[in-house]
Amino acid sequence: MRLILLGPPGSGKGTQAQRLVHKHGIVQLSTGEMLRAAVAAGTPVGLQAKEIMANGGLVPDEVVVGIIADRIEQPDAKKGFILDGFPRTVPQAEALDDLLKRKHLKLDAVVELRVNESALLERVEKRAEETRARGEEVRLDDTPEVLTKRLAQYRSMTEPLIHYYSERRKLLTVDGMMTIEHVTREINRILAAIGALEPKGHEEPAKAANKATKRPAKKTAKAAKKAAKGAKKAAKGAKKATKPAPKAAKGAGRGASKARTARSTARGVSARKGAKAAKKPAKKAVKKRAKR
Numbered sequence: 001m002r003l004i005l006l007g008p009p010g011s012g013k014g015t016q017a018q019r020l021v022h023k024h025g026i027v028q029l030s031t032g033e034m035l036r037a038a039v040a041a042g043t044p045v046g047l048q049a050k051e052i053m054a055n056g057g058l059v060p061d062e063v064v065v066g067i068i069a070d071r072i073e074q075p076d077a078k079k080g081f082i083l084d085g086f087p088r089t090v091p092q093a094e095a096l097d098d099l100l101k102r103k104h105l106k107l108d109a110v111v112e113l114r115v116n117e118s119a120l121l122e123r124v125e126k127r128a129e130e131t132r133a134r135g136e137e138v139r140l141d142d143t144p145e146v147l148t149k150r151l152a153q154y155r156s157m158t159e160p161l162i163h164y165y166s167e168r169r170k171l172l173t174v175d176g177m178m179t180i181e182h183v184t185r186e187i188n189r190i191l192a193a194i195g196a197l198e199p200k201g202h203e204e205p206a207k208a209a210n211k212a213t214k215r216p217a218k219k220t221a222k223a224a225k226k227a228a229k230g231a232k233k234a235a236k237g238a239k240k241a242t243k244p245a246p247k248a249a250k251g252a253g254r255g256a257s258k259a260r261t262a263r264s265t266a267r268g269v270s271a272r273k274g275a276k277a278a279k280k281p282a283k284k285a286v287k288k289r290a291k292r
Contacts, residue, residue, distance in 0.1 A: 001026055001080035001196050002105060004087070006161060007113035009150040010120045011176045012183060016113065017082045019184050026080035029071055031064055038067045045070060065095045072103070080108075089157055090164050108196040110165040111187055113176030117151055 001024060005013040017028045038046030039053075045066040049059050064086060072081060087093040100107060124147045128138045140146065165171040172194070174186045 001191070002100075002107050003080075003082045003191075003196075004107065004110045004165075005082060005084065005113065006110055006158070006165075007176055008115060008117065008120065008154045008158075009147060010123060011113040011115045012180065013084070013113060015180060016111075016183060016187060017084055020082055020187070023188070024080065026082060027076050028082045028084050029068065029077070029086075031067070031083075031085040034067045034071050035059060035064070038070065043067075043070060061089075061092050061095050064092070065099055068096070069099055069103070072105075087161065090160050093161055093164055107170060109172050109191065109194060110161070110170045111190075112162055112171060112173045113183065114173050115176040119177060120151070121147060 003020070003026075005017055007013050020026065021028050035046075035049050035053075039050045040046070045063060049063050049067065052059050052063065068083075068086065071077060083096075087096050097107075121144050124142060125144050128143055131138045131142075141150075162171060172190050174183060174190070176183060178186070
């Protein structure tokens with residue numbers, strides 16, 4: 001599962017990214033962290049980035065894309081990743097598309113957390129008040145003034161990505177003003193609907209495969225058992241059907257014997273009657289001769 005979370009500062013992207021990482025066993029790729037790790041590891045791209053940063057310059061897109069290319073090759077990213085902080089602009093999104101195409105990977109979805117900006121400012125003000133009430137120092141980037149600037153920057157640079165990914169049918173929008181739990185449930189629901197999630201969260205692929213093969217095997221065994229039962233019943237029925245045959249044959253035999261007896265009796269009776277009839281005229285003829 002490969003995702004991008006989009007949304008203005010304070011929309012809850014970090015919280016939802018961590019929940020997705022925990023639930024689905026994927027990794028969160030932050031460009032800032034990746035740059036620092038590449039510099040520390042002394043990779044060719046990391047050394048290039050180090051030199052640019054040392055001179056106070058902004059790391060160009062091609063260097064950031066090179067760092068992402070190295071990072072997604074690592075074993076922990078094989079199952080999937082969430083990109084955090086990249087892309088921020090349309091050219092970066094195009095560069096990312098080219099990278100994924102070269103690696104024969106596809107982006108599953110871009111989840112936009114849509115929020116009300118005035119509500120965000122209220123949230124930050126409330127958070128700042130609570131921090132002061134606890135006697136803690138308020139973060140410099142966690143004030144309404146800083147948030148207002150960051151929101152303006154998001155609108156001008158990052159918001160065009162919503163149109164870019166919408167055109168490519170990758171954009172999924174979630175109401176980021178719901179509770180954290182509701183937002184998490186909605187993200188998981190839409191990811192499941194588009195088929196981006198593996199069965200039962202971050203279940204091992206081998207386990208999932210075993211289950212998938214076991215189910216049909218069980219069904220086949222059940223069907224075979226049923227078929228055998230049916231065959232047994234059919235055999236029993238056939239056996240029953242053959243039983244009356246000898247009786248019928250016996251009955252037929254008796255009938256034939258009776259018919260033969262009746263025929264022979266009838267022949268005998270008619271023969272005797274014929275003989276009697278023949279005797280009568282002969283007797284009469286003898287009597288007549290005697291008289292003469």
